[in-house]
Amino acid sequence: MFSKKLFGSMLVISLATSITGCVSLLGLGLNWDDINQHLKHRVVNKASFEHDCPKADIQVTQIDGYTFGAKGCGSRSTYILIPDQRCGPGIWSEKYIDTFCKLVTNSRR
Structure with missing residues (x-):
């Protein structure tokens, strides 16, 4: 059973990874x-x-x-x-x- 804190941390990591991937795909940055x-x-x-x-x-x-x-x-x-x-x-x-x-x-x- 996952605790809310662990689930929240996993969600943040998942979102950060998704955003980073999208940024690279969209060509944002230098x-x-x-x-x-x-x-x-x-x-x-x-x-x-x-x-x-x-x-x-x-x-x-x-x-x-x-x-x-x-x-x-x-x-x-x-x-x-x-x-x-x-x-x-x-x-x-x-x-x-x-x-x-x-x-x-x-x-x-």
């Missing part, structure tokens, strides 16, 4: 274009600091799905995306991109 655009802004910030170069002088190119190149003020660097399993379409906000989609410096010259 898509890869949104995510990549935010990642490019993060690359500009990182490269500006690492190159000691104004943000306006940094040019970013997406090399492939996981690699970004940055150049400015006479130097270049590459950044690799190391995604958590939650980094992808349907992610809710830029805050979650910052949490689940890590960018690391791969090379600099």
Whole structure:
């Protein structure tokens, strides 16, 4: 016999799972274009600091799905995306991109 509290908890979990599934199916949340655009802004910030170069002088190119190149003020660097399993379409906000989609410096010259 289920208690009301246990049944209520199961109902909440079931509804949350259903809503999450519907959100993904409906395409709500951010898509890869949104995510990549935010990642490019993060690359500009990182490269500006690492190159000691104004943000306006940094040019970013997406090399492939996981690699970004940055150049400015006479130097270049590459950044690799190391995604958590939650980094992808349907992610809710830029805050979650910052949490689940890590960018690391791969090379600099």
